[in-house]
Amino acid sequence: MQSHMLLLVVFAFFVSLIFAVIAKDDLRDQVRFGGMMFGGFVAAAIVLGWLMYPFPL
């Protein structure tokens, strides 16, 4: 597995899963919190990736 995007998604999945299970007790809250965190990780990575695209200038 050498895809940066896939590795990023797998990493975000594991981290979101553990944080959601630690932070919330109810399954529905865990899914919501974990999903938001996972989406935030992936979206931030894509946005930051595009922001860095022109560098080095």
Next chain:
Amino acid sequence: MRATAAEETQSGPLVLLCLASWVIPGAGHLWLGRRSKGLVFLVALPLMFWFGLRIHGRLFPFDLSEPLVALAAVADIGIGLPYLIASALGMGGGEVRAVTYEYGNAFLIVAGLLNLLVVIDAYDVAMGRK
């Protein structure tokens, strides 16, 4: 501040609980009856660690002359038994030329740190804070 009698009585099992939670990810939560949380930790954290090894991550040595390497080693050992097994089997040599080397390191280090967070969570649950 002096510990109360109840806290002094519980300190022994608390140490054991934290130790068990560190050695086997999720064991502390299973001990405390939080079965679903414990099972998630028991599966996800070793899986994340194993994934890090599979993509050529490195288990860093305790080299105090290089503080960042020593810190990474502390984070690596945070996963507990999987670290000891991987070390005993000679895994985690790291392949620095591999494209996934840095990703592997991130998986190994973060898996260890997350397990330490799980230990703290088990401690909080045992103390009745959660």
